[in-house]
Amino acid sequence: MTDELRKGLEGVLVAESDLSEIDGDEGRLIYRGYAIEDLARHASYEEVIYLLWHGDLPDADELDSFTDSMVAERAVDEDVLDTVGQLAAADENPMAALRTAVSMLSAYDPDADAPATDETATLRKGRRIVAKIPTILAAFTRMRDGEDPVEPREDLGHAANFLYMLNGEAPDDVLAETFDMALVLHADHGLNASTFSAITTASTLSDLHSSVTSAIGTLKGPLHGGANQDVMQMLKEVDESDRDPIGWVEKALDEGRRISGFGHRVYNVKDPRAKILGERSQELGEAAGTPKWYEYSTKVEEYMAEEKGLAPNVDFYSASTYYQMGIPVDIYTPIFAMSRSAGWIAHAVEYVEDNRLIRPRARYTGPHDLEFVDIDER
Numbered sequence: 001m002t003d004e005l006r007k008g009l010e011g012v013l014v015a016e017s018d019l020s021e022i023d024g025d026e027g028r029l030i031y032r033g034y035a036i037e038d039l040a041r042h043a044s045y046e047e048v049i050y051l052l053w054h055g056d057l058p059d060a061d062e063l064d065s066f067t068d069s070m071v072a073e074r075a076v077d078e079d080v081l082d083t084v085g086q087l088a089a090a091d092e093n094p095m096a097a098l099r100t101a102v103s104m105l106s107a108y109d110p111d112a113d114a115p116a117t118d119e120t121a122t123l124r125k126g127r128r129i130v131a132k133i134p135t136i137l138a139a140f141t142r143m144r145d146g147e148d149p150v151e152p153r154e155d156l157g158h159a160a161n162f163l164y165m166l167n168g169e170a171p172d173d174v175l176a177e178t179f180d181m182a183l184v185l186h187a188d189h190g191l192n193a194s195t196f197s198a199i200t201t202a203s204t205l206s207d208l209h210s211s212v213t214s215a216i217g218t219l220k221g222p223l224h225g226g227a228n229q230d231v232m233q234m235l236k237e238v239d240e241s242d243r244d245p246i247g248w249v250e251k252a253l254d255e256g257r258r259i260s261g262f263g264h265r266v267y268n269v270k271d272p273r274a275k276i277l278g279e280r281s282q283e284l285g286e287a288a289g290t291p292k293w294y295e296y297s298t299k300v301e302e303y304m305a306e307e308k309g310l311a312p313n314v315d316f317y318s319a320s321t322y323y324q325m326g327i328p329v330d331i332y333t334p335i336f337a338m339s340r341s342a343g344w345i346a347h348a349v350e351y352v353e354d355n356r357l358i359r360p361r362a363r364y365t366g367p368h369d370l371e372f373v374d375i376d377e378r
């Protein structure tokens with residue numbers, strides 16, 4: 001037992017994992033040995049889920065049967081859709097709505113009562129959760145706009161089908177491929193806060209829906225996944241006011257605020273995912289004749305590097321990428337959850353294979369030996 005206090009658990013090793021490795025000094029990320037750049041360029045999100053859950057990239061037959069099994073799980077029970085509709089009518093925060101809906105899915109999961117140690121059943125639950133999140137999120141987004149949900153299409157991949165269910169029309173190849181790549185980039189990232197939350201829940205031998213629900217709640221915060229929405233808010237404020245990104249950032253820093261999309265607990269250099277998304281944001285802007293979002297972003301990036309020595313994280317360029325794809329700003333973080341659910345599930349399963357209850361300590365700094373005072377005398 002050590003009494004050294006490591007606030008925020010910085011640098012503390014709590015588990016071993018075969019899933020992903022981050023080199024924070026070199027700006028490298030791998031999933032099970034494969035460079036993120038290669039996976040982003042060549043692999044579909046479905047292949048990456050398979051890689052994370054089963055240890056290897058699938059061959060063509062394995063991918064077909066895995067994809068079919070995911071497609072078969074896309075539909076969501078009517079009761080869950082009704083609840084999603086009520087949350088949309090109440091104008092619930094989209095991450096909170098997703099958290100509630102994913103929790104509710106367990107009531108309709110045929111493996112709900114399987115023990116946490118039954119890995120096959122847990123992965124079946126995982127497949128259902130990952131397959132259904134896009135259906136839930138697209139339905140929520142449409143219903144709050146007074147539109148009917150669009151049923152999933154079996155002939156579209158995970159990414160394209162989500163955009164289809166969101167917009168009511170199939171995306172073109174560029175949009176489908178960009179979204180698929182974004183899902184690949186967000187699928188896993190070591191023991192980030194939400195994944196730690198997922199394994200903490202799993203370590204009590206609770207169920208997978210509880211792990212994913214815990215993780216969604218953790219991802220929601222602005223220091224983690226919630227930052228992507230705040231980045232777009234900043235870029236929009238810049239655009240709607242003086243179009244001076246540096247002035248905006250200077251003022252925010254003077255007020256003691258943090259600039260969303262910058263800084264990272266593990267990376268000391270630019271996040272490799274931000275590099276890939278930055279290129280995509282630039283391409284989308286040039287193709288649409290609206291390079292301003294990328295231009296504002298690069299100005300902020302240069303200023304933050306010079307003034308604060310801070311580099312962009314994944315949330316910085318995902319914001320302008322999604323914006324230029326026409327995706328509503330307040331579902332950027334649920335989209336992150338849509339992708340990261342694969343990583344949460346992989347880590348929960350892996351952790352339980354060699355389980356030990358996660359239970360750190362806090363140093364007590366309160367008083368001792370107080371005399372109890374009766375309520376009438378306080």
Ligand SMILES: CC(=O)SCCNC(=O)CCNC(=O)[C@H](O)C(C)(C)COP(=O)(O)OP(=O)(O)OC[C@H]1O[C@@H](n2cnc3c(N)ncnc32)[C@H](O)[C@@H]1OP(=O)(O)O
Nearest residue numbers: 222223224225227258259260261262263264265313314315
């Ligand atoms: C998917 C993801 O979760 S990626 C991260 C998404 N979150 C964000 O983008 C929010 C903005 N970033 C931050 O708040 C932080 O960089 C975090 C939370 C990501 C990492 O935090 P930590 O590892 O705890 O770093 P810490 O908070 O100790 O910051 C170190 C120093 O850099 C400064 N700093 C870090 N990030 C920022 C930022 N975005 N803007 C301004 N200053 C910053 C801090 O003020 C601190 O300075 P100080 O030592 O003078 O007080």
Ligand SMILES: O=C([O-])CC(=O)C(=O)O
Nearest residue numbers: 189191192193265313314
């Ligand atoms: O690793 C982290 O702390 C945050 C992050 O970039 C992610 O979860 O993708």
